[in-house]
Amino acid sequence: MKRVLTLLITLLLATTVIFANASEKVLGIVMPNATHGFLGESIKHARASAEEYAKTNGFQYKFLTSAEASEQNNQLDTLINEKVDCIVLWPHNGNELRSGAMKVMEAGIPLIVYDRLIDNFKPTAEVMGDNFTIGEETGRYLNKYFKEDLAAGKVNIVEFKGDNSTVPQQRSDGFMKTADKNLVVIQQFSTDWQRAKAQEQMETLLNSLKKEEVENIKGVFTHDDEVALGVLDAIMNYNGNAKLNVKLVTGVSGRKENIETFDIIRDQLGIDQVTYLFSPAMVRDAVKMGADILAGKTYSGLYLIPTETIDNSNYKDYMKSEHWKTRYQSGI
Incomplete structure (x- = not known):
């Protein structure tokens, strides 16, 4: 029992x-x-x-x-x-x-x-x-950064998108809303958000354009920090006969791997960077x-979710922020 x-x-x-x-x-x-x-x-x-x-x-x-x-x-x-x-x-x-x-x-x-x-x-x-705002802020940043060049005429840039989803479309639409009419996108690429693909596309572009066309590229608008690194890889590896005049590369994410290169890239290549927080x-x-x-x-x-502009002037403050701690110091 x-x-x-x-x-x-x-x-x-x-x-x-x-x-x-x-x-x-x-x-x-x-x-x-x-x-x-x-x-x-x-x-x-x-x-x-x-x-x-x-x-x-x-x-x-x-x-x-x-x-x-x-x-x-x-x-x-x-x-x-x-x-x-x-x-x-x-x-x-x-x-x-x-x-x-x-x-x-x-x-x-x-x-x-x-x-x-x-x-x-x-x-x-x-x-x-807030992808549309990211695009708008990128346009405003380029307007200010290239203010003198834009006053004198056209400024040629290249755009590296992520894919065919709504995200890059919103960023491009926002950019076109605020960008100065003299900011000219001479070429667009879809990268599948891949660093290696962006590097290959940028290398192909630099090696296929005429010398004066390469030298007229002053900025690169990318939709992702990894993509931005691919573009920078291509610029560092370039050994053609043109003198590169790229002065600014933009990104999206606020990645540690990118931000830690801000001063290095400026010192080595004379290129400034800006990224928009999308963590x-x-x-x-x-x-x-x-x-x-x-x-x-x-x-x-x-x-x-709001974004934030991070460039060479404020990245050290951002690396002390609560958001940075959540992203990189929470065991992830």
Whole structure:
């Protein structure tokens, strides 16, 4: 009889644990995969924040990454079938994820879309860096930096975008809104956010243009700090017959790897740099929003994370900021 009672108690406890776990809400997080760079850092921050909020708020989370948009759509189907309670989605490409995102909303699951917008679709809420403002601020910075040159005539620059998503389009649109009419983009490239590809594209450009055309390039507008480093690699490796006159290279992110080169590049190449804060740690805001929804809070609309201009004049102050500590001193 004692053994029977012990067995019944054991079964009861096991059943209680199952019900307790089943009653916990689940947050689904769907992101592109990466092992390095901006996305690699973002994945680490997303995982760390999900773990932190799950322990604090008492929920479970399922973290999924993928190599392409079709795989993300399949992952959304899986999360819908598992009846998770909220999803944070960072789309590979917004338009290719529209059908999957619509299924999430039709299933009654709150959906937070991060970083890349989905055209003609309204999720529960959207969280992203202020890409349009980044473009506007880049235009204003170049206007001021090349003020004397622009007063005298045209200033030729080259633009290195990331991909065909809404992010670089917003940055380009913002730039065109504020840039002086004499700032002329002589060539645009799509880099897939890759340093090596940007380096190859810049090297090909420098070696294919006429001597006077190369010498007339005064600035480079890039959409990412890693891309900016690729451009600088190409400039450092150039051994053609033209005298390079590039004076400014812009970036986006505020990466340690770039900022630590600011004085070095200025001393060695005579090139100034400016970057606009767009940190991998920003994904924590989207994960927190998902955690808040599980706790009963409501969100709607677009939430823009402000940017900050970081150049040779203020980068040392930025490296002492709380944001820098969060990004680089939190075990990530």
